[in-house]
Amino acid sequence: MSEHVIEVNHLKKAFGKNVVLKDIDFSIVKGETVSVIGSSGSGKSTMLRCVNLLETPTAGEILFHGKNVQTELEVSKYRAKVGMVFQSFNLFDNLNALQNCMLGQTTVLKRSRAEARAKAMEYLEKVGMTPYINAKPRQLSGGQKQRVAIARALAMDPEVILFDEPTSALDPEMVGEVLSVMKRLSESGMTMIVVTHEMAFARDVSDRVVFMSDGLICEQGTPDEVFGDPKRDETKSFLSRFLNQ
Amino acid sequence: MSLFNDISKVWSRYGDQILSGIANTVIISIIGTLIGLVIGLINGIIRTVPKPKNPVVKVILTVINWIINVYVEVFRGTPMMVQAMIIYWGYAYMNAGATLPLVPAGIVIVSINTGAYITEIVRGGIISIDRGQFEGAMSIGMSHFQTMLHVIIPQVMRNILPSVSNEFVVNIKDTSVLNVIGVTELYFYAASAAKNSYKIFASYLIACAIYFCLTFTVTRILRFAEKLIEGKANYTVFGSQSDSSAEIHVNTEKGGPENV
Numbered sequence: 002m003s004e005h006v007i008e009v010n011h012l013k014k015a016f017g018k019n020v021v022l023k024d025i026d027f028s029i030v031k032g033e034t035v036s037v038i039g040s041s042g043s044g045k046s047t048m049l050r051c052v053n054l055l056e057t058p059t060a061g062e063i064l065f066h067g068k069n070v071q072t073e074l075e076v077s078k079y080r081a082k083v084g085m086v087f088q089s090f091n092l093f094d095n096l097n098a099l100q101n102c103m104l105g106q107t108t109v110l111k112r113s114r115a116e117a118r119a120k121a122m123e124y125l126e127k128v129g130m131t132p133y134i135n136a137k138p139r140q141l142s143g144g145q146k147q148r149v150a151i152a153r154a155l156a157m158d159p160e161v162i163l164f165d166e167p168t169s170a171l172d173p174e175m176v177g178e179v180l181s182v183m184k185r186l187s188e189s190g191m192t193m194i195v196v197t198h199e200m201a202f203a204r205d206v207s208d209r210v211v212f213m214s215d216g217l218i219c220e221q222g223t224p225d226e227v228f229g230d231p232k233r234d235e236t237k238s239f240l241s242r243f244l245n246q
Numbered sequence: 247m248s249l250f251n252d253i254s255k256v257w258s259r260y261g262d263q264i265l266s267g268i269a270n271t272v273i274i275s276i277i278g279t280l281i282g283l284v285i286g287l288i289n290g291i292i293r294t295v296p297k298p299k300n301p302v303v304k305v306i307l308t309v310i311n312w313i314i315n316v317y318v319e320v321f322r323g324t325p326m327m328v329q330a331m332i333i334y335w336g337y338a339y340m341n342a343g344a345t346l347p348l349v350p351a352g353i354v355i356v357s358i359n360t361g362a363y364i365t366e367i368v369r370g371g372i373i374s375i376d377r378g379q380f381e382g383a384m385s386i387g388m389s390h391f392q393t394m395l396h397v398i399i400p401q402v403m404r405n406i407l408p409s410v411s412n413e414f415v416v417n418i419k420d421t422s423v424l425n426v427i428g429v430t431e432l433y434f435y436a437a438s439a440a441k442n443s444y445k446i447f448a449s450y451l452i453a454c455a456i457y458f459c460l461t462f463t464v465t466r467i468l469r470f471a472e473k474l475i476e477g478k479a480n481y482t483v484f485g486s487q488s489d490s491s492a493e494i495h496v497n498t499e500k501g502g503p504e505n506v
């Protein structure tokens with residue numbers, strides 16, 4: 002059995018009386034790309050945010066290489082190993098592309114500026130953003146911002162990257178450039194959890210598809226299983242609604 | 247005309263004093279605003295610290311926040327002229343009649359007063375920064391303090407600059423109240439010229455013109471500084487498809503980087 006990088010057991014999250022995640026069991030092995038699909042409001046973002054501890058779980062445990070991330074690990078060290086890419090990019094508005102990719106390295110990982118810079122340049126090149134290293138976020142298009150955000154996550158040398166609808170805020174013509182970066186990343190063996198509405202990406206790139214509904218993982222399996230032969234009614238109706246759009 | 251005569255008489259007799267008054271006015275308002283900014287930043291940062299988990303730290307923080315609230319409310323809710331009297335004579339009362347040196351006393355009063363206003367400005371500035379900026383930093387493991395230092399405060403500084411400039415301009419005018427404790431700023435000398443020369447209208451006209459010149463100049467300079475800090479709208483793209491050493495200057499005002 003291959004080792005689980007992240008394992009989520011009986012995760013529950015409530016905002017006041019609103020129980021958003023009811024009982025989530027989930028795990029991912031090294032090198033795996035998992036797509037998480039489901040209707041809006043089903044709790045996909047909340048699950049990712051709990052994994053990164055941007056939200057504190059109400060109950061349940063999250064393990065990173067078998068260690069409880071809330072009790073056995075230091076939050077900042079753990080977060081440095083689990084990158085996150087947001088729908089709204091969340092680049093640092095006061096810093097240029099290069100500085101965005103350096104800041105976490107120098108402050109959290111205590112790398113020297115020279116080392117951080119070299120690393121940042123390496124990943125900015127991988128996402129095709131070398132020409133824009135001294136542009137501020139407001140000077141970049143959405144697709145360019147998201148590529149910088151991916152480079153920022155990569156520059157921390159994470160073991161896992163969480164993507165929360167990384168292309169949902171983009172103009173249609175920019176979706177492709179971001180998805181192609183993510184596809185290459187997946188092929189290079191990065192461990193990725195991708196919340197997405199891009200069904201083609203989920204089908205073609207991921208190793209496993211997780212369908213969430215109403216705070217629960219309703220169904221999961223290989224893309225062929227979930228898209229080709231969904232077992233649950235919720236999955237069928239979600240997919241038919243989605244594919245008919 | 248006799249008003250001209252009056253003005254030139256007052257100026258030739260009391261001009262030197264008035265000039266030294268201008269110097270004090272400017273010094274007190276610049277230093278007072280800067281220290282007020284530091285006070286405001288520290289308070290604003292403390293007031294926006296996320297709720298700590300440790301119960302002891304939580305109690306300490308609650309008490310500090312309460313003190314800051316009282317400070318802000320009291321100093322914003324009373325006239326600076328009264329604050330000046332209380333601080334100056336309060337110090338003398340508690341130190342057997344020994345008084346503070348006047349200009350430093352003026353700086354202390356203006357700093358504390360300005361700090362109360364800027365605390366609120368900074369807090370508003372921090373709150374108005376998009377949550378995403380914090381989350382972006384947290385997601386790569388940065389601490390709250392690191393995020394504040396490298397991401398939030400630089401943006402807050404830029405956003406609050408107009409309000410802080412405004413406080414500075416207000417201070418240039420409001421240092422005039424310090425004459426109640428005898429600080430020898432511009433108003434103090436204008437008033438003494440008026441009293442001694444009996445040319446009251448001419449004396450205050452001179453003061454008025456000087457205050458206006460000061461605030462007008464300072465406003466222009468700060469506007470210019472704001473523009474500089476706004477940053478260049480242009481940036482340089484390194485490399486091109488055909489020539490990787492080329493530098494292309496992009497003017498984002500005329501067309502986005504997409505048009506390169």
Ligand SMILES: Nc1ncnc2c1ncn2[C@@H]1O[C@H](COP(=O)(O)OP(=O)(O)O)[C@@H](O)[C@H]1O
Pocket residue numbers: 016019021039040041042043044045046047048
């Ligand atoms: N910070 C929050 N406070 C209160 N409710 C929230 C918060 N974040 C999310 N929710 C609620 O949780 C539910 C699931 O949201 P989310 O995880 O964003 O769903 P999804 O990403 O699948 O669209 C929604 O009903 C939303 O209103």
Ligand SMILES: [Mg+2]
Pocket residue numbers: 045046047166
């Ligand atoms: Mg979501």
